[in-house]
Amino acid sequence: MPAEPRESKRAPRSRMTASQRREQLLAVGRGLFATKGFDGTSVEEIAATAGVSKPVVYEHFGGKEGIYAVIVDREVRALTGALTGALAEGGHPKMMVERTALALLGYIESSEDGFRILVRDSPVAQATGTFSSLIGDVAAQVEHILADQLKRNGLDPKVAPLYAQMLVGMVALTGQYWLDARQPKKADVAAHLVNLAWNGLAGMEKKPGLIGG
Numbered sequence: 001m002p003a004e005p006r007e008s009k010r011a012p013r014s015r016m017t018a019s020q021r022r023e024q025l026l027a028v029g030r031g032l033f034a035t036k037g038f039d040g041t042s043v044e045e046i047a048a049t050a051g052v053s054k055p056v057v058y059e060h061f062g063g064k065e066g067i068y069a070v071i072v073d074r075e076v077r078a079l080t081g082a083l084t085g086a087l088a089e090g091g092h093p094k095m096m097v098e099r100t101a102l103a104l105l106g107y108i109e110s111s112e113d114g115f116r117i118l119v120r121d122s123p124v125a126q127a128t129g130t131f132s133s134l135i136g137d138v139a140a141q142v143e144h145i146l147a148d149q150l151k152r153n154g155l156d157p158k159v160a161p162l163y164a165q166m167l168v169g170m171v172a173l174t175g176q177y178w179l180d181a182r183q184p185k186k187a188d189v190a191a192h193l194v195n196l197a198w199n200g201l202a203g204m205e206k207k208p209g210l211i212g213g
Helices: 018-036 042-052 054-061 064-088 093-110 112-120 130-152 158-180 186-199
Strands: none
Touching: 018 042, 018 054, 018 064, 018 112, 042 054, 042 064, 054 064, 064 093, 064 112, 064 130, 093 112, 093 130, 093 158, 093 186, 112 130, 112 158, 130 158, 158 186
């Protein structure tokens, strides 16, 4: 007598929680925004890549603007935290420049998509924009450091805000360049940044190295 056919037992597919779905959509949007930019990314593409319908995207974020805003806010907080953390440690100004450069390069290394999103639609050269605003905030934090250093060297501390913009802008633009070039190594890039920022063109060292190793 033939055996009765077995019922196929397929494990039920586990549905994502609202929180998990939200994080999935953010991850998908982050990758697309980094590659195509805000204008080049559509809700349809986000939904298709995530394997959901468009209404699901609207339900969680109200559209791509909502996803983009959350992603940018997270990246700004991550980068600001890294830079301010480097400055907050204090110490010799040269070491602080070194740590700030390494903090930015380290963020780029660990969050390439996030950095691309920050600089793609608001490059540092513009007067306004997410990345420019962030750089301005960091520059404001280093003004007092530069003012003290200028005083010690008998220079006018009133120009500290100008030098702060120069210094932070140099680090930021170098970071944008290194994002794609990825050479030389991170530590070498930071060493050359400090070499120029600290020694100036007239006192450039032939083989700059980092204080911290």
